[in-house]
Amino acid sequence: MIELQGIHRRFQVGDQLVRALDDVSLAIGDGEYVSIMGPSGSGKSTLLNVVGLLDRPSEGCYRLDGGETTALGDDALAGLRARCIGFVFQSFHLVPRLTAYENVELPMVLAGRPRAERRTRAEEVLAALSLTDRAHHRPDQLSGGQRQRVAIARAMVMRPTVLLADEPTGNLDHASGAEVLAALESLNAGGITLIVVTHDDEVAARSRRQIRMRDGRVVHDAPTPGPAPGPAPGPTP
Amino acid sequence: MRAADLLRLASESLLRARLRSVMMLVAMAIGVAAVVVLTSLGEGARRYVTGEFQALGTDLIIVLPGRSETTGLQPGMFAGETPRDLTLGDAQALLRIPSVARIAPIVIGSVAVSAAQLSREVPVLGTNADFLIVRNLEMGQGQFLPEGELDRDMAVCVIGSKVRSELFADRPAVGGSVRIGGRRFRVIGVLSDTGRAIGFDLQELVIIPVRSAQQLFNTESVFRILVQARDRDEMPRAQAAVREVITGRHQGEEDVTVITQDAVLATFDRIFTALTLTLAGIASVSLAVAGILIMNVMLVAVSQRTAEVGLLKALGARRRQITALFLAEAVLLSVAGAAAGLAVGYAVNWVIGRMYPALPVGAPAWAVVLALVTAIASGVVFGLMPARRAARLDPVVALAGRR
Numbered sequence: 001m002i003e004l005q006g007i008h009r010r011f012q013v014g015d016q017l018v019r020a021l022d023d024v025s026l027a028i029g030d031g032e033y034v035s036i037m038g039p040s041g042s043g044k045s046t047l048l049n050v051v052g053l054l055d056r057p058s059e060g061c062y063r064l065d066g067g068e069t070t071a072l073g074d075d076a077l078a079g080l081r082a083r084c085i086g087f088v089f090q091s092f093h094l095v096p097r098l099t100a101y102e103n104v105e106l107p108m109v110l111a112g113r114p115r116a117e118r119r120t121r122a123e124e125v126l127a128a129l130s131l132t133d134r135a136h137h138r139p140d141q142l143s144g145g146q147r148q149r150v151a152i153a154r155a156m157v158m159r160p161t162v163l164l165a166d167e168p169t170g171n172l173d174h175a176s177g178a179e180v181l182a183a184l185e186s187l188n189a190g191g192i193t194l195i196v197v198t199h200d201d202e203v204a205a206r207s208r209r210q211i212r213m214r215d216g217r218v219v220h221d222a223p224t225p226g227p228a229p230g231p232a233p234g235p236t237p
Numbered sequence: 238m239r240a241a242d243l244l245r246l247a248s249e250s251l252l253r254a255r256l257r258s259v260m261m262l263v264a265m266a267i268g269v270a271a272v273v274v275l276t277s278l279g280e281g282a283r284r285y286v287t288g289e290f291q292a293l294g295t296d297l298i299i300v301l302p303g304r305s306e307t308t309g310l311q312p313g314m315f316a317g318e319t320p321r322d323l324t325l326g327d328a329q330a331l332l333r334i335p336s337v338a339r340i341a342p343i344v345i346g347s348v349a350v351s352a353a354q355l356s357r358e359v360p361v362l363g364t365n366a367d368f369l370i371v372r373n374l375e376m377g378q379g380q381f382l383p384e385g386e387l388d389r390d391m392a393v394c395v396i397g398s399k400v401r402s403e404l405f406a407d408r409p410a411v412g413g414s415v416r417i418g419g420r421r422f423r424v425i426g427v428l429s430d431t432g433r434a435i436g437f438d439l440q441e442l443v444i445i446p447v448r449s450a451q452q453l454f455n456t457e458s459v460f461r462i463l464v465q466a467r468d469r470d471e472m473p474r475a476q477a478a479v480r481e482v483i484t485g486r487h488q489g490e491e492d493v494t495v496i497t498q499d500a501v502l503a504t505f506d507r508i509f510t511a512l513t514l515t516l517a518g519i520a521s522v523s524l525a526v527a528g529i530l531i532m533n534v535m536l537v538a539v540s541q542r543t544a545e546v547g548l549l550k551a552l553g554a555r556r557r558q559i560t561a562l563f564l565a566e567a568v569l570l571s572v573a574g575a576a577a578g579l580a581v582g583y584a585v586n587w588v589i590g591r592m593y594p595a596l597p598v599g600a601p602a603w604a605v606v607l608a609l610v611t612a613i614a615s616g617v618v619f620g621l622m623p624a625r626r627a628a629r630l631d632p633v634v635a636l637a638g639r640r
Contacts, residue, residue: 047638049633051312052551054327054550054632054633054636055552055632055633062378074555074556075555075556075557078550078553078554079553079555080553081550081551081552081553082552082553082554083553087551087552089636091543093544093547093548093551093636095545095548096248096253097249097252098249101573106549106552107552107553109238109239109240109242110238110549110552110553110554110558111240111553112242154552158553
């Protein structure tokens, strides 16, 4: 459960004060599939970073699963990120020198999990994203879609409750994008909260709840109209 | 994060940035090798010199006239009294001390020595038969001065090999004669080439009986007296006895200086240790330079890898873990560099050892430890700043790849 109340995020850029988030209040329940849209500079990425605990609001209150987060220290936030939140980025952010398997394993390495546990869990996640035969390839030996699926596997390996995707299909062609979305949606079908920031109306239309932002404010927040495709009924990608 | 994983991640990133790693490795290796080689040279020189002195005999006491210490004004100075000279009588008295094995009085001066038409100004040393043993000399041809009373004047001489070749060329020297200060001396022996002594060149020396030298230089005194104790353990006793006997003979005035080879040795030891330390200091500068290079390259690495740092933060890495990762890279590099430097240093030492067998090169243990500790410490110290900078990056900014 994500609860934002009166969130402000202000940056000082030169002598100008930028209000990236201006009094945003939101509640996102467990297992929701939300898309956030808006023109660039509307604050959607900042919102995602605040929800992902990468960025601290200048003002306001953010409760994650009932716990207040705004007063926590850096290390406590890092711990929460490790346990509760998975990130998927537009540019994948795989570590280039590590294989797909090692990239997926990385969050568990940082968390100090024993080797055997890491192996079973990483292999499980890679299999779920049909990457088993690519496990020992480096990112530069993978296609864009495969890279993003590795990134999703990495985001999932710690069994987070929230999956945050910032333009996950932005760098992909249509087919790969569809493949990646299908993977994300099947995870959502498994119960994870999925929040996708996107420019793409087509992507947004697949979500069940659409949030639109402009100038740091939420200007639209409603369930997706029409015959929503609903959660993908778990197609194995 | 587990230590093994930390090391694996750090070494993987080093292996991927191969050129960068090799450059840092080389810098660190040069620093460590410089410390090892330079201190080895200093230490080698020290051991060489002390070895030379030990060859002269550490059971040697040297007695010279006059006090070397300044003890303020002595009453005698007002009466215009000069320190009493050492005499042959003093030398004979010293020989009666039980802990003394041998003595060799020395009178030295420079005078023209000629044979046939050839003439040369050389140092002439007056002494006795025991000088040969006391100074560990070897004869090349003939024999050394004959045994006998100290005050016996004989016109015989022993010449250094260089004097021999200059005055006699190819003619046989032993049995021939030379004129020393206008008096004829028969040549009874030639010193071997192998004899050596610090201070003056034995090969350029002419040795005659001490009494003859006194007459030649028109003096009753001796320049100094070498005293050899029965063995090393007798040294303190012999030294005290020498002092006592001379004081007794000089009306209760201790007007001689008694020095031991050990004291000379200790002085040289100090000088060469200081030299070695200086060399180590100079070499340490290159270690520091290597450390700064590591810092520089690590800083570049951090700025090249901001996105990666941001990612690690997003994945839940704590500040300490990110610091540890970058620090581990710096430390791994400096340890590897130090190991390579040791290998290079020992290799260079080996080559020097082959080229100059007389010089006992060998890195002193303290220098090796110092080099390793400095190398690793500089890895830590100079790696810490970039590592902390990485850890402090704002994850949002870092993920965007900006700084």
